[in-house]
Amino acid sequence: MSRKRPPLLSTIGTKTTMAVTGLLLLGFVLVHMLGNLQVYAGREKLNAYAKLLQDAGGVLWVARGGLLAVFVLHVVSAFRVAAMNKAARPVPYVSAVPQVTSTAARTMLLSGLVVAAFVVYHVLHFTLGVVDAGNHGHLDAKGRHDVYGMVVAGFRQWPIALSYVVAQVLLFFHLAHGVSSAFQTLGVTHPRLAFLKGRFGTVVAGVVLVGNVSIPLTILLGLVPCGAC
Numbered sequence: 541m542s543r544k545r546p547p548l549l550s551t552i553g554t555k556t557t558m559a560v561t562g563l564l565l566l567g568f569v570l571v572h573m574l575g576n577l578q579v580y581a582g583r584e585k586l587n588a589y590a591k592l593l594q595d596a597g598g599v600l601w602v603a604r605g606g607l608l609a610v611f612v613l614h615v616v617s618a619f620r621v622a623a624m625n626k627a628a629r630p631v632p633y634v635s636a637v638p639q640v641t642s643t644a645a646r647t648m649l650l651s652g653l654v655v656a657a658f659v660v661y662h663v664l665h666f667t668l669g670v671v672d673a674g675n676h677g678h679l680d681a682k683g684r685h686d687v688y689g690m691v692v693a694g695f696r697q698w699p700i701a702l703s704y705v706v707a708q709v710l711l712f713f714h715l716a717h718g719v720s721s722a723f724q725t726l727g728v729t730h731p732r733l734a735f736l737k738g739r740f741g742t743v744v745a746g747v748v749l750v751g752n753v754s755i756p757l758t759i760l761l762g763l764v765p766c767g768a769c
């Protein structure tokens with residue numbers, strides 16, 4: 541006799557958690573990208589924006605805690621879904637040639653793990669200053685953390701710029717499939733919203749890819765002035 545799981549831990553409950561947390565993370569990635577694109581507006585704009593976030597104090601820590609909780613829930617539910625899929629088919633297919641699925645769909649766990657590893661590396665880089673420590677913690681003329689100088693000096697080093705580009709390509713594949721899949725799971729049925737389950741994921745993932753990759757690339761090519769960094 542099979543044990544009945546509480547709704548949140550059932551297959552559909554776990555998939556729904558993965559879908560909702562995935563869309564919340566997408567929201568963060570989009571807002572974060574828009575914030576970062578201010579690097580093109582210059583040192584004053586980017587550093588003022590970073591200071592605004594820093595000055596949010598308690599609110600910033602609540603947002604960080606919420607983001608971390610959402611991230612952990614997303615990863616845990618991804619592993620649970622993978623385990624449930626495996627348990628549903630303990631004997632693998634004799635011929636594992638996929639018929640209708642894309643590369644992005646088959647490599648979700650792998651691309652997700654690489655993106656997760658990138659986030660750890662990225663926080664060690666820009667937030668904690670463990671990676672490229674020499675360019676971290678400088679102040680600008682107004683005594684604010686010189687985030688602009690840190691980003692520009694960081695991406696002028698090709699191994700760092702390249703590692704970001706590679707991570708963004710994997711993020712593209714993860715989002716391209718993940719976003720459409722999330723709307724599929726959430727059961728979007730209205731015909732007018734059908735696009736959300738189709739090309740929308742690829743379009744959003746493409747926007748994130750172009751926006752994010754542009755930053756290390758334009759900096760590496762010397763198109764963003766360094767000033768006093």
Ligand code: HEM
Nearest residue numbers: 569572576590604659663666667687691704752753755756
């Ligand atoms: C080329 C693309 C990116 C650039 C230039 C960038 C830039 C930055 C910078 C400058 C910070 C530190 C902000 C500060 O100390 O004031 C930061 C923090 C962070 N970034 Fe990014 N980022 C990029 C892509 C991403 C992506 C794709 C993700 C997630 C998938 C991400 C997640 C985070 C997180 C979680 C933090 C820590 C936030 C905190 O300290 O509260 N970033 N990023």
